[in-house]
Amino acid sequence: MSIAPGDLPRVTSWTEGLASPPEVVTSRVMGSDAQPSLLTPFAVEMQPSASLTSLRFDGTLASSISVPIMPPKLKVLSYSFGITGAWRNQIPKAPVDAQQPPAILPPPATSDAAAKVRTRIQPPGEVIKLADRLFYVLQPSLEAMIGDSALQFPAHPFPYQFEGIAFLYPRYSAILADEMGLGKTMQAITAVRLLLHAGEAERVLLVCPKPLVTNWQREFAHWAPELPVTAIEGDAGRRRWQWQQTDMPVKIANYEALARDREVISDLGLEFDLVVLDEAQRIKNRSSATSQSVRGLTRKRSWALTGTPVENSPQDLVGIFEFLAPGYLKDEMKPRKMGRAVADYVLRRTKDKVLTDLPPKMFRDAEIELSPAQRISYELAEKEGVVQLTQMGDEVTIQHVFELVLRLKQICNFDPATGDSAKFERLAADLDEVAASGRKALVFSQWVGSLETMAGKLKHLHPLLYHGGVAPKHRDDILDQFKRDKKHNVLLLSYGAGGVGLNLQFSEYVFLFDRWWNPAVEDQAVNRAHRIGAAGPVTVTRFIATGTIEQRIDQILREKREIFDSIFSDVEPTGKSGLTQSEIFGLFKLRSPSGPIEVAA
Amino acid sequence: MTRAEGTTPGHLGFLTVLEHEQLGLVGGYLILNAAGRPLEFHCTAPVKPNRAQQILFGPTLPAYLYGEQIGQTLLGKGSQTPVAVFTDVERVLTVRDFVELPVALVLPGEVPEGEQSKPIVASANNWRVEAPNCLGSHLAQFVAGRNRLAVSASRSADRDTILGRLEEIAAFDLAEPFERIREAVEEAQKGGRVDQAA
Numbered sequence: 044m045s046i047a048p049g050d051l052p053r054v055t056s057w058t059e060g061l062a063s064p065p066e067v068v069t070s071r072v073m074g075s076d077a078q079p080s081l082l083t084p085f086a087v088e089m090q091p092s093a094s095l096t097s098l099r100f101d102g103t104l105a106s107s108i109s110v111p112i113m114p115p116k117l118k119v120l121s122y123s124f125g126i127t128g129a130w131r132n133q134i135p136k137a138p139v140d141a142q143q144p145p146a147i148l149p150p151p152a153t154s155d156a157a158a159k160v161r162t163r164i165q166p167p168g169e170v171i172k173l174a175d176r177l178f179y180v181l182q183p184s185l186e187a188m189i190g191d192s193a194l195q196f197p198a199h200p201f202p203y204q205f206e207g208i209a210f211l212y213p214r215y216s217a218i219l220a221d222e223m224g225l226g227k228t229m230q231a232i233t234a235v236r237l238l239l240h241a242g243e244a245e246r247v248l249l250v251c252p253k254p255l256v257t258n259w260q261r262e263f264a265h266w267a268p269e270l271p272v273t274a275i276e277g278d279a280g281r282r283r284w285q286w287q288q289t290d291m292p293v294k295i296a297n298y299e300a301l302a303r304d305r306e307v308i309s310d311l312g313l314e315f316d317l318v319v320l321d322e323a324q325r326i327k328n329r330s331s332a333t334s335q336s337v338r339g340l341t342r343k344r345s346w347a348l349t350g351t352p353v354e355n356s357p358q359d360l361v362g363i364f365e366f367l368a369p370g371y372l373k374d375e376m377k378p379r380k381m382g383r384a385v386a387d388y389v390l391r392r393t394k395d396k397v398l399t400d401l402p403p404k405m406f407r408d409a410e411i412e413l414s415p416a417q418r419i420s421y422e423l424a425e426k427e428g429v430v431q432l433t434q435m436g437d438e439v440t441i442q443h444v445f446e447l448v449l450r451l452k453q454i455c456n457f458d459p460a461t462g463d464s465a466k467f468e469r470l471a472a473d474l475d476e477v478a479a480s481g482r483k484a485l486v487f488s489q490w491v492g493s494l495e496t497m498a499g500k501l502k503h504l505h506p507l508l509y510h511g512g513v514a515p516k517h518r519d520d521i522l523d524q525f526k527r528d529k530k531h532n533v534l535l536l537s538y539g540a541g542g543v544g545l546n547l548q549f550s551e552y553v554f555l556f557d558r559w560w561n562p563a564v565e566d567q568a569v570n571r572a573h574r575i576g577a578a579g580p581v582t583v584t585r586f587i588a589t590g591t592i593e594q595r596i597d598q599i600l601r602e603k604r605e606i607f608d609s610i611f612s613d614v615e616p617t618g619k620s621g622l623t624q625s626e627i628f629g630l631f632k633l634r635s636p637s638g639p640i641e642v643a644a
Numbered sequence: 645m646t647r648a649e650g651t652t653p654g655h656l657g658f659l660t661v662l663e664h665e666q667l668g669l670v671g672g673y674l675i676l677n678a679a680g681r682p683l684e685f686h687c688t689a690p691v692k693p694n695r696a697q698q699i700l701f702g703p704t705l706p707a708y709l710y711g712e713q714i715g716q717t718l719l720g721k722g723s724q725t726p727v728a729v730f731t732d733v734e735r736v737l738t739v740r741d742f743v744e745l746p747v748a749l750v751l752p753g754e755v756p757e758g759e760q761s762k763p764i765v766a767s768a769n770n771w772r773v774e775a776p777n778c779l780g781s782h783l784a785q786f787v788a789g790r791n792r793l794a795v796s797a798s799r800s801a802d803r804d805t806i807l808g809r810l811e812e813i814a815a816f817d818l819a820e821p822f823e824r825i826r827e828a829v830e831e832a833q834k835g836g837r838v839d840q841a842a
Contacts, residue, residue: 117717118689120832124682161820163827173835180828181674181682184820188680241681 122174124181125242161186162205167214168387179213188237197265200229201575203397208234210390215344216367218323220391220611223350223570225398228262231319231348236267239292244316244344246292250337251321253297255544257519259321260295275300283307298325302336314341320366322543323347324354324563327362338366350570351563352389353607357381360610364388378609391611394573402580404573408597410589413455414463421454421591448592455588456493456557466586467497470554473584477552478504478532483525484552486535487568489559494535497556505530510537522547536568543567548576553583558593562600563607654678654812657726657745658821659718661710661733662829668692670833671714672825675726678812680821686721687829688714711738719743727809728802730793732822734783737796746802750818751785751792789814 161184166176182188185205189196200208204226211217211234221227231249238244251259256274263272275285275296282304285294296304318340320326326334345367353359357378364372367388372381394401413421428447432439457464470486477484488494491510498506507525509518518540525534526549534547538559550572559565565585573581587593658674667690675684691714693705701708715736719729728746731737740747785794786803788810795802806813 117691117713119686119717119721120689121684121686121721123684123723161823163824166831173832176831176835177685177828178682180831181685181824183680183824187817187820 122177124178162202162209164209164212167217169215170213185209185237189233194236194240195268200233201226201397203392204230204233207390207392208237211346212237214346214388216346216388218347218349218352218363218367218385218389220349220352220389222391222393223567223574225392225394226575227348227350228259228321229266231321231346232263232266234346235293235317235319236270238317239270244292246313246315247294247317247319248315248340248342249293249295249319249321250298250301251295252325252543253299254515254518254540255321256295256297257515258544258546263293263295275304279303279307283311286311286313298333298336302332305336305339308340312341316342317344317346318342319346319348321348323349323363323366324351324359326366327354327359329362329365334362334365338369350567351607352391353610354561354563355603356606357610360385378606382610385610389611398575401573401575402577404569404581404583406583406585409466409469409584409586410594411465411469411586413588413591414458414465416461416463417454417458417465417588420458420460421451424450424454425592448596451592452557453490453493455591455593456488456490457496462496466556466588467500470497470556470586471501473552473554474501474504474533481529482532482552483550484533484554485541485547485550485568485572486533486554486556487538487541488535488556489538490557491537493556494537498535501533504533506533506535507531508535509541510535511540513540536571538564538568541568541571545571546574546576547571548574549578551577551579551581553581555583555585557586558596558600560596562604565600653727655683655724655726656813656816656818656821657719657722657729658818658825659715659729659731659736659739659747660822660825661714661736662826664690667833669709669714670829671718672829673718673722674821674825674828675722675724676821680816682824683724684722685825685828686718687825687832688718706735707738710735711740712742715739716742719745727812728806730818730821732819737783740796740799740802746805747795747799748802748806749783749794750822751794752819753792789816791816791818793818 163184164179164182166179170176170179185208188194189200189205207219207221207227207230211219211230219227219230221230235244235247235249239247249259256276260272260274263270270293271291272293272295273285273288273291275282275294277285282300285291286304286307288294301308318337320337326337328334347363347367349363352363357376358374360381361372361374361376364385372384376384394404425447428450432443432447435443453459456466474484474486486494486497486506488497491512494508494510498508507521509521513521521534522545525531525547534541534550548571553569553572555565555568559568569581569583573583585597587597654677656676658676660672662670662672664670669688669691671688671691673684673686674682677683691709693701693709698705710733716739719739719742726745728748729739729743730748730750731739732750734749737747737749782797783794784797784800784803785792786807787793788806791813793803793806795806
């Protein structure tokens with residue numbers, strides 16, 4: 044409401060004796076057609092004198108209140124999201140028929156509560172720009188994406204797998220460190236698939252150990268059948284041609300090929316939207332050619348998959364982070380501080396936490412007394428070895444100590460003089476029982492020689508061998524044979540070739556004939572059988588020759604597990620951990636210079 | 645008024661107004677494609693009516709703020725025109741007086757599977773109206789696919805328009821995008837505070 048300038052009270056005057064002195068001066072409001080009103084009366088006092096009195100009513104005397112009612116301009120933040128790839132033209136053929144499942148519906152769940160679970164993508168801390176953060180916040184739930192008719196899924200992922208996909212999808216640097224057997228492969232493939240379909244990535248490189256290339260190809264065909272995938276392999280010319288292919292959004296290369304082709308990749312100026320490293324513990328040694336070759340790749344996103352981000356020491360994790368975010372972690376950081384620093388970058392779940400339905404894994408330590416012949420050979424070798432090491436004085440190196448350790452461990456397996464083996468006798472008895480019940484067993488050893496000796500003695504069980512000496516082209520056939528042919532009850536594997544990436548969950552028994560240097564590798568081996576799809580409980584038998592180097596190593600392995608816990612859980616380290624040079628020398632009560640040991644992997 | 649022409653098949657708009665105890669009202673508008681992926685997002689700065697507005701607008705203030713001031717402004721910002729706009733706040737329906745787009749209220753609770761087909765099979769002229777005491781006689785409720793919807797009784801043609809685009813919306817859980825808008829507004833508020841702090 045306001046009084047316009049033209050509507051101000053006018054100046055009024057009169058002389059005493061005039062017929063009709065003014066009583067009220069009116070003011071019009073809001074428009075020329077307003078009628079005079081009594082809203083603002085002005086009373087004029089009449090003076091007794093006859094003199095002329097003039098009163099001025101100017102605007103300052105009028106009391107008015109102005110209330111703006113025009114709407115203020117509203118500030119609006121606006122964001123547009125470019126949709127590329129398959130999504131742009133995608134209009135789901137939503138059936139009107141209620142009998143058919145709609146495209147966006149989540150897959151059937153076992154309960155109403157489960158049906159309403161929605162896994163949303165949360166932007167990580169490393170995504171700074173608000174527009175980018177909103178892009179992820181505004182995405183539909185993963186259940187909705189996966190329920191989309193355009194993306195066929197052979198199986199419904201577990202809820203924790205949705206969380207893993209939601210973790211990877213928005214991240215530019217990430218480690219998926221799930222325990223072996225939880226489906227890291229599937230989670231990574233699905234995250235890659237969603238990125239490709241959303242147009243957020245167009246060139247993806249997956250790097251894995253050579254024996255796992257075919258496994259990854261198989262898994263891509265299973266979980267993302269529409270994605271063109273090529274494996275980089277063959278001679279140099281062929282590989283160069285494969286690197287240049289532009290119609291293959293997903294390329295798979297093994298670590299060795301990548302190291303060999305460093306210059307080719309550089310010459311071609313190849314850039315990737317995403318590089319995924321499988322078994323990323325391979326790059327823990329920063330000075331290795333493998334580490335340097337992957338770090339040299341030009342890329343936007345860097346993901347690492349490993350069930351064992353820390354095998355020996357926290358420095359392993361620093362090595363992996365040199366690929367993800369160079370310089371972010373320092374060698375001198377305390378494990379717990381390191382754990383806090385990587386919290387937003389690492390997702391680690393264990394089976395006991397997320398797979399409550401997975402059959403149990405039972406460990407039994409088979410402590411075996413060496414046979415008399417083995418004991419003689421063992422003690423002789425140890426005595427001679429220690430004497431030799433002592434005589435070497437300051438020239439003794441960690442390598443010399445390892446040679447002695449390996450020799451003693453071999454004697455614990457089989458006596459080189461007589462072929463005796465107390466461990467094998469126990470193993471053979473157990474395997475007969477396994478075979479009699481129609482089950483299948485995996486037997487791991489560090490040495491191909493031990494595996495071949497066992498194969499020779501177990502012919503009645505038709506064992507199959509899987510180790511580094513088996514040609515890669517035959518390996519899949521061996522696994523297939525073991526899975527399908529009932530007469531093959533035993534698969535003899537080396538830790539190196541059989542410890543990673545294989546799905547052998549139809550095996551219910553695992554025997555660790557000798558012990559590896561670090562528990563992570565043993566876990567990898569055990570989890571070939573104890574993983575999703577395991578039909579029943581998995582029994583793991585760890586052979587330990589009592590009163591030998593194996594028992595002493597076992598103690599160190601237990602301590603090494605504590606390092607892992609101190610970084611990836613809230614468990615405080617309960618004691619000294621890590622395999623130091625002093626401890627290795629200490630296996631034989633030898634004096635040593637201090638410092639970390641780097642060859643114990 | 646926002647135009648109805650040139651709507652993009654499969655694109656749906658979701659408009660809501662959030663009440664914040666301290667900040668006031670914040671509007672959010674999300675446009676999704678047929679696959680449920682975000683195309684555009686617009687949100688307002690917080691709006692808090694002053695005392696004068698409260699006195700002068702009286703009981704018409706909520707409709708003014710939700711529909712005219714926030715709703716109309718946000719819909720006007722969209723560069724793409726959806727086939728329909730959905731809201732989960734009844735007061736936002738008043739935006740319909742300022743736009744030429746069908747606007748429907750998404751009611752809580754999904755339609756049981758067995759009942760989904762009934763209103764779909766029925767023609768657009770034979771839709772079900774719930775008991776007036778549910779929402780008030782000024783609203784008409786109907787079922788579209790798995791969703792319960794309502795339009796202003798005075799805008800009954802909107803119901804026909806929406807049912808005419810049933811293939812595009814039947815598959816959607818129309819209540820779900822509002823969850824995204826709420827999270828996005830929270831994120832934007834956080835981002836704004838960070839920016840101010842910086």
